[in-house]
Amino acid sequence: MAGFHTKTFAKHDSYMTPKSAWENIKDYIPKDKVIWEAFYGDGTSAENLRDLGFNVVSEDIDFYKCDRGDIIVTNPPFSDCKNVFTRLAILDKPFIMILPVSKICTSYFRDWLEDMEALHPEIQDQIQLIVPKRRIQFIKMVDGHRVDMKSCCNFDCYYYCHRINLKKSITHLCT
Numbered sequence: 001m002a003g004f005h006t007k008t009f010a011k012h013d014s015y016m017t018p019k020s021a022w023e024n025i026k027d028y029i030p031k032d033k034v035i036w037e038a039f040y041g042d043g044t045s046a047e048n049l050r051d052l053g054f055n056v057v058s059e060d061i062d063f064y065k066c067d068r069g070d071i072i073v074t075n076p077p078f079s080d081c082k083n084v085f086t087r088l089a090i091l092d093k094p095f096i097m098i099l100p101v102s103k104i105c106t107s108y109f110r111d112w113l114e115d116m117e118a119l120h121p122e123i124q125d126q127i128q129l130i131v132p133k134r135r136i137q138f139i140k141m142v143d144g145h146r147v148d149m150k151s152c153c154n155f156d157c158y159y160y161c162h163r164i165n166l167k168k169s170i171t172h173l174c175t
Contacts (some may be wrong), residue, residue: 015138017075018044019048026052036069085112094163101156129168
């Protein structure tokens with residue numbers, strides 16, 4: 001039986017978003033808004049969104065101290081989601097974020113949702129989900145270099161959408 005040893009576990013949040021992840025949902029991202037790709041990473045996520053025709057601002061700046069664009073479209077560091085949701089409550093912007101499915105079960109997500117329902121009671125679906133057909137195969141970075149992971153992402157992620165006005169609460173992608 002394999003073991004999990006916390007002393008040897010290292011936290012790595014350097015997983016870049018592949019272009020395919022944005023291609024999959026390009027028809028759901030508002031075209032008339034300035035996108036803030038808030039978590040710069042290696043810069044390719046913003047480049048990929050621009051390649052798809054979006055107006056994107058993205059700099060290697062502190063998300064927790066800055067505010068850019070009209071809408072946030074990003075893949076945040078999964079280990080810091082509690083702080084990300086705290087900041088999102090302050091910014092009160094529409095967003096599309098790639099997050100693990102399990103984040104919807106956390107207390108900080110429920111707290112954020114309650115805050116948004118109190119702030120915007122007129123919005124019926126505070127969170128909407130886009131479910132990809134396959135797992136997103138992130139690009140791992142170690143010490144600034146890409147590591148070939150050979151399609152081994154072992155968890156599911158959804159696109160968490162807030163104030164995007166999708167037609168359904170849960171949208172399943174077909175392609």
